[in-house]
Amino acid sequence: MRGAFVRVKGDHPFSTSARRPITIPPIMAARSVGSGTISFGLVSIPIKLYTATSAKSVSFNMLHKTCGSRLKQQLLCATENTVVERSDTIKGFEYARDQYVKFTDEELKALEAARTDTLELVEFVPADTVDFLYIEKTQFLGPDKGGERAYRLLSESLERAKRVAVGRFAQRGKDNLVLVRPYKKGLILHECFYSDEVRSFDDVETGGAFEFKPIELELADKLIQQLDRDKFEPERFRDAWADKVREAVEKKIAGEEVLTAPEAPKAQIIDLLEALKRSVAAAPAAPASAPKAEAPASERAPAVVAKGPKKAEPRKDTEKTERKKKSAG
Known part of the structure; x- marks a missing residue:
């Protein structure tokens, strides 16, 4: 089977224009930043490339402290x-x-990879063998005119086989390692780090081996269950620090005073078992979800029952009993 590859025309830089702290750009339709053709066997699929991510964090400029003018x-x-x-x-x-x-610019230019704008897919691997650690940047791939049917067929074939395509993409003078995978009825491109990056x-010290008590394992499982959700929903989270900065900017513009928040106390290190107990007690109730199958009795942690003080047994008056026996005899 012949190799698969993509020929891409045009530039599609990952860099974004400078952003100001308060201004939020209007939402616009997706705009193609490049085009090309996926070739797989005897099939050619015209595609377009789109920017997938764009940072929205606040940014600052360096100013002269005395006059407030921007520094160069x-x-x-x-x-x-x-x-x-x-220039010098x-x-x-x-x-x-x-x-x-x-090195002069001409010498560095001669060392760059040939600008073929070709993404060559060299192998297909199981999707669950890809480590997220290697992913650096992401772009969307969409079908170009006339390539919708073949584009969708490739996406569904990869989805059905649970495979991800591995390839090389020569752009901006560098030969990049990339992944192409199915995503929401389409395809997505990941630019990756090389293994030596x-x-x-x-190299991380994680400590020695530990044996945990059944009650510790039971409490840890219970804490996870209380915070368990059916899926990852990133829209539930916001950049709280950026929101605070924007709020402070608005207050400063209005001439209001910005109060300094007190320093948060350092976390107190307590006994692991006690920490688990407190965490379980303080954790919010988990959202309603489908009931989970109960573990077999052999795999369950033994129940821990609090025992009260042992009751005192009545003392036997042995001497009095012996005297009664002798008198009766």
Whole structure:
């Protein structure tokens, strides 16, 4: 079977224009940032590329503290103590401390990957083997004119096979590792980190092996059940810090005073069992959902029953009993 690939025309930069703290741009229809063709076997599918994500966090400018005017960044030569124009700069690679190899723009251009704008799919892998850690950026893929039926067929085939396509995408002078997967009756493109760009979790100290008491496991399971939901709903969450900044800006514009919030107390480290008990007691009730099958009795944590003080048994008067027996005899 021949390899599959995508030929893409036009630029589709991931960078976004500068944003101001309060201004919220109006919602607009999706706009294509590139076009191309997916080739799979003897099938050609014309497609369009769309920006999938755009950060909305607040941003600030650096101002002069005394007069409030915006500052400009300049390039300063520490050796000659002079301001350098960008036209007088050259790129350098530091191969040793304070030792550089210089490159001109022409030399770097010659080292860039050939600008073919081709996304070549080289293999298909099970979707559940893809680690989210490798995903860096995301773009939507949509069908171009005349490619709707074939585009949808590829999406449904990948969905049915539970596979993700792995490929290479040469753009902006760099050969990028990408994933193409089915998404909401269509396709989506993920630009990924290479393996040497992802640090190993094995370097993280996680402590030794632990054995937990049945009551600890039972309380931990109960806490998870109380906070359990059927699906991830990102629309339920907002950037609280950005909201506070916007509110503070509005107050400052209106001449109102912005009060400083008190510092939150540091979390107190308490006994694990006690912490689980308090967490379960304080957790909100879980939303109504389908009843879950009860675990077999052999897998359930043993019930913990609080026992009261042991009742005192009546003392036997053995000496009096013996005297009665002797008198009767």
